[in-house]
């Protein structure tokens with residue numbers, strides 16, 4: 001089993017690059033952002049609670065997202081590997097993920113970390129907000145709050161995986177195809 005984390009701030013291209021990586025490597029895509037938006041669309045109690053938090057640009061509680069990932073792992077026993085997109089976003093989530101994977105006798109092979117400047121992130125997300133219908137993309141104050149959450153709570157997750165020598169940094173600015181090729185080159189190194 002080959003499991004990878006695609007990491008980076010909001011708007012760094014995680015969702016965009018995940019689509020291409022899963023198509024190439026046949027991995028199961030697990031995006032906590034998508035799972036939460038599915039709950040919102042279905043108007044479940046979890047979705048209603050999550051929408052309030054996401055509309056403020058804050059992170060949803062750890063136990064909620066860890067529970068969603070745990071179920072998703074159980075529901076995909078035949079996956080040949082997972083691509084985690086937008087998860088883990090806190091140190092507690094990272095530790096929980098390690099435990100869940102250990103139960104399945106597997107682990108994270110690599111974290112690919114996309115680096116993008118703050119003004120580029122804001123401009124990308126505002127542009128997506130013009131068409132996406134995502135309420136967290138239309139307001140610059142909310143976008144800045146999401147980036148602050150990333151700096152305060154999520155950036156440290158990379159330090160956690162650095163301890164195990166699992167982090168590869170890739171520049172996330174430029175053409176989508178060029179960034180994809182750079183991600184694949186790092187991924188291939190870890191598959192050997």
Ligand code: B4P
Nearest residue numbers: 010011012013014015016032033058059060086089124128
């Ligand atoms: P996510 O759904 O994870 O969304 P995101 O980080 O905002 O976006 P992503 O990084 O995937 O977007 P992409 O760059 O592909 O999270 C949303 C919210 O859900 C969070 O704020 C939080 O509240 C909650 N949440 C999710 N997971 C959680 C967790 N684990 N714990 C707690 N809360 C959680 O795309 C951005 C735009 O850039 C697109 O329009 C794309 O077309 C464009 N783009 C991509 N690459 C480009 C390039 N190279 N050049 C120009 N534009 C590019």
